[in-house]
Amino acid sequence: MKKVYTVLKDNYEDAGQASRDIKMTLKMLEINPKVLKRISIACYEAEINLVIHSNGGTITFELDDDGIVKLSFDDTGPGIENIELAMTPGYSTASKEAREFGFGAGMGLDNMKNCASTFDIQSSKDGTHLRMTFQ
Amino acid sequence: MKPVVSWLEKKCYNCIKCLKSCPTDAISIVNHEVNIDESQCIHCDVCMKECPSRVLKVQGAHISETLHEHEYNVVLIPTSLLSDLKSFEEFQEICQAILKLGFDEVEQYSDIEGFLYKKAIEESQQKEGIWLTSFCPTINELIEKKYPTLFDRLLPYDYPVEIAAKKIRERLKGKDVGIYSLCECVGKMTLAKEPFGNKTSHIDYALSISHVFPKINKLKNQEKASIQMNKYGVKSNVEDLFGNRSLSVIRVEGLNQSKSLLDLIEFDRIQHVDLVAMYACYQGCIGGYYLWSNPFEGCYNIESLIDECVGEIACLDEDDYFINRQMNRQEMKSMKERMVWFDKVNEILETLPQYDCGACGFANCRSLAQGIVNGKVDIQSCRVKKR
Numbered sequence: 001m002k003k004v005y006t007v008l009k010d011n012y013e014d015a016g017q018a019s020r021d022i023k024m025t026l027k028m029l030e031i032n033p034k035v036l037k038r039i040s041i042a043c044y045e046a047e048i049n050l051v052i053h054s055n056g057g058t059i060t061f062e063l064d065d066d067g068i069v070k071l072s073f074d075d076t077g078p079g080i081e082n083i084e085l086a087m088t089p090g091y092s093t094a095s096k097e098a099r100e101f102g103f104g105a106g107m108g109l110d111n112m113k114n115c116a117s118t119f120d121i122q123s124s125k126d127g128t129h130l131r132m133t134f135q
Numbered sequence: 136m137k138p139v140v141s142w143l144e145k146k147c148y149n150c151i152k153c154l155k156s157c158p159t160d161a162i163s164i165v166n167h168e169v170n171i172d173e174s175q176c177i178h179c180d181v182c183m184k185e186c187p188s189r190v191l192k193v194q195g196a197h198i199s200e201t202l203h204e205h206e207y208n209v210v211l212i213p214t215s216l217l218s219d220l221k222s223f224e225e226f227q228e229i230c231q232a233i234l235k236l237g238f239d240e241v242e243q244y245s246d247i248e249g250f251l252y253k254k255a256i257e258e259s260q261q262k263e264g265i266w267l268t269s270f271c272p273t274i275n276e277l278i279e280k281k282y283p284t285l286f287d288r289l290l291p292y293d294y295p296v297e298i299a300a301k302k303i304r305e306r307l308k309g310k311d312v313g314i315y316s317l318c319e320c321v322g323k324m325t326l327a328k329e330p331f332g333n334k335t336s337h338i339d340y341a342l343s344i345s346h347v348f349p350k351i352n353k354l355k356n357q358e359k360a361s362i363q364m365n366k367y368g369v370k371s372n373v374e375d376l377f378g379n380r381s382l383s384v385i386r387v388e389g390l391n392q393s394k395s396l397l398d399l400i401e402f403d404r405i406q407h408v409d410l411v412a413m414y415a416c417y418q419g420c421i422g423g424y425y426l427w428s429n430p431f432e433g434c435y436n437i438e439s440l441i442d443e444c445v446g447e448i449a450c451l452d453e454d455d456y457f458i459n460r461q462m463n464r465q466e467m468k469s470m471k472e473r474m475v476w477f478d479k480v481n482e483i484l485e486t487l488p489q490y491d492c493g494a495c496g497f498a499n500c501r502s503l504a505q506g507i508v509n510g511k512v513d514i515q516s517c518r519v520k521k522r
């Protein structure tokens with residue numbers, strides 16, 4: 001099963017909609033709640049990053065016959081200059097606006113890494129590509 | 136467990152108000168018959184309130200038929216009952232009248248509620264993460280059925296009324312005791328053995344307050360029961376009074392608000408809160424369906440009575456209140472089979488108008504599509520498509 005969602009830059013109003021839909025789909029499929037908890041948190045964090053840090057992009061949700069969930073986040077820039085630094089808990093370049101919406105604690109990437117079974121991130125100024133799997 | 140909300144077909148005119156209002160899409164109407172799916176129902180009372188012909192009801196025990204079944208009978212009264220009364224004396228008179236229905240003892244459990252209320256606040260501050268109180272059976276069912284990822288965040292405390300019943304059994308060991316729970320809401324009714332077949336409970340019979348109210352009213356006079364209430368227990372029943380703004384405790388009432396909050400907690404978006412007290416009813420337990428007055432005034436009544444609630448708080452051991460809740464999950468098919476089912480549902484859904492009108496007897500087009508895939512109905516049920 002595969003579903004693709006488009007995420008727009010700075011669209012705070014709809015931020016989280018893709019994660020909500022993915023969560024709902026997985027609930028209808030009665031996936032293990034413990035795994036779903038990790039998926040929900042990681043997916044939401046990554047979706048918000050697309051809204052507040054990137055120029056926008058897509059989220060691809062895939063589920064295979066064994067129940068393994070794969071989430072891919074692909075945006076069109078501006079990229080992360082120093083991934084290691086970005087991964088540090090507490091590090092954030094979030095704008096004042098994003099902080100006003102309650103985002104930008106700098107814990108997102110670290111959180112995602114802890115939630116996911118596999119975590120891979122590639123970035124250049126043309127875009128950031130993040131893949132996570134859950135089982 | 137046996138079905139809790141039952142439908143008396145006589146005066147039902149298939150208006151579909153019940154199925155449109157159900158928060159969990161548990162209701163469907165097939166061949167003019169209203170069905171409630173017990174595996175989805177959270178016993179919230181919404182459909183009962185919405186039904187214009189009042190044909191959705193919960194059957195309780197009938198004391199005239201059951202009192203003789205045991206040598207000695209004890210009735211547990213809900214704390215929220217206080218909210219219907221103007222003075223503490225009147226409350227004691229009501230309790231005496233309840234006793235006169237034929238019981239040997241009338242017992243309260245606000246002392247246990249008080250203990251658990253304090254325990255919940257204390258424990259949630261000590262332990263990491265956000266905790267959810269576990270006192271509203273309807274909220275617990277909502278979490279189990281719709282937010283299973285948060286099931287392990289429910290505080291592992293048994294229901295106060297259940298603990299009270301267990302304590303009575305211990306105290307009256309060797310006696311043939313029948314324990315009745317007088318209930319202010321549908322959720323609490325579901326805990327008892329009779330008439331719902333909830334085997335593991337210490338409560339034998341469920342009675343709704345409104346069912347016995349006319350009889351109590353007749354028996355009421357100046358005589359008072361010597362019953363005392365604990366003020367923390369009373370507080371824990373009222374949404375407005377739970378917690379304190381200086382603590383990281385929040386109170387949420389109503390199913391819609393609770394759902395929004397649970398959604399946020401699932402995304403880990405609630406960061407500065409240790410404890411959430413959720414109630415399905417407006418203003419908490421004092422908004423229970425079977426209380427005869429209203430929670431608007433009830434809140435005022437309770438506040439003015441609280442100083443007279445001078446009963447002591449209970450002192451419980453972990454053995455008394457701890458419960459290891461298990462999620463009630465059915466035998467599951469493989470993920471592959473579930474995906475095949477889900478794809479079929481979506482395929483059918485694509486062909487439906489997706490107005491979610493409910494005229495077919497299902498809460499929305501997705502529920503109809505599921506009903507079709509599960510072989511309950513065929514696609515001809517859709518009234519809009521037919522035209």
Ligand SMILES: Nc1ncnc2c1ncn2[C@@H]1O[C@H](COP(=O)(O)OP(=O)(O)O)[C@@H](O)[C@H]1O
Pocket residue numbers: 045049050053054075077078079080086087091092093094103104105106107108109110128
């Ligand atoms: N998709 C992205 N595009 C560009 N920069 C990103 C992206 N995701 C994360 N970052 C950078 O990594 C930093 C840390 O991200 P994160 O851990 O989620 O914290 P936060 O979002 O709270 O700032 C961000 O502040 C941002 O500089």
Ligand code: SF4
Pocket residue numbers: 142146147148149150151152153154169185186187188189190191
């Ligand atoms: S609300 Fe439901 S049970 Fe009541 S009359 Fe309408 S269809 Fe019948």
Ligand code: SF4
Pocket residue numbers: 140156157158159160161162171175176177178179180181182183
């Ligand atoms: S009691 Fe509540 S959950 Fe159950 S069928 Fe009625 S509205 Fe739905």
Ligand SMILES: [Mg+2]
Pocket residue numbers: 045048049104106107108109
């Ligand atoms: Mg982030």
